[in-house]
Amino acid sequence: MGYGKTVIRFSRGSRARPGGRTALSSADGLNLCSGQTKQNAIKRNPAARTVIYTTDSPQSIPVLNEERRRAILDLLTHQGRVLVTELARQFETSQVTIRKDLEVLHARGLVHRTHGGALPSRNGALEDPTLREKEKLHHQEKLRIAESAVGKVKEGQVLILDSGTTTTAIARALRNFQNLTIITNAVNIAAELAGTAVEVILTGGTMRKNSFSLVGPIAEETLRRLSADLLFLGVDGFDVHFGLSTPNLLEAKVNRVMVEVAKKTVAVCDSSKFGRRSLSLIAPPSALQEVITDRGVPKSDLRALKQAGIEVTLV
Secondary structure, eight states: OOOOOEEEEOOTTOOBOTTSOBOOOTTSEEEEOSSSOHHHHOEEETTTTEEEOOOSSSSOOOOOHHHHHHHHHHHHHHHSOEEHHHHHHHHTSOHHHHHHHHHHHHHTTSEEEETTEEEEOOOOTTOOOOHHHHHTSSHHHHHHHHHHHHTTOOTTOEEEEOSSHHHHHHHHHTTTOSSOEEEESBHHHHHHTTTSSOEEEEOOOEEETTTTEEESHHHHHHHHTOOBSEEEEOOSEEETTTEEEESOHHHHHHHHHHHHHBSOEEEEOOGGGBTOOOSEEEEOGGGOSEEEEOTTSOHHHHHHHHHTTOEEEEO
């Protein structure tokens, strides 16, 4: 059985969807004929901007807007962020279309729109995921941040590492140092450094089960009796106007003491933490001397940090 000819308006912005099928809408203009190759059947009418296109199937199946948006959410879940340019290339559509998709998803509260892309929607101020859950997110960015952080460490220094997946990555990268002292309130970080030449001072305190961190008066008192050259501080939220924050009140108190006893504080966090506020403030941005993050950080936040005199390292 032969297929009849279908004429559809095909706008310049239309794209072929993956798999060789052409994404069309009823508003597009396209002349579809069977029995010809695609290359031989393409004709252009400059006046009407009509494209004549053939297909071997009775009708090409369009990519529905909602299908594409669901796919974008899936990518965001697995990758931790999405970029307009990459999405346009992957879905073979225009950047204008992708921006509209992201705006729609942002309006629904499903994503957090940023310059050039989108991040997962902001969690509530009380959201406190486990260490294992955090380890699955932004893994490559954390490794690059850790590599940059270790480059700033010198033999003979005393460091403080708070709990978190980024600081855990830093601890792993420090295992080959021969003359280094690390103060930490993270049980898992102490375990990572066991059997190395690195001297580890564990603060003591009450352990939080979801983060393996030690908090409370014992941890705070131990830190007040010590001094450190450098603090690498991981955070759950980084609002450039509000400051660094975490969902746990006891964790925030321990982190504040760390800032007090360290000569230099460096915030280490991937770009998904920017624009977020958690329940408890750790310190204002003015308490920082440096920030190490990835290149997905919003440009407005980057400008604000530099205007405040805070050194920013992008990886």
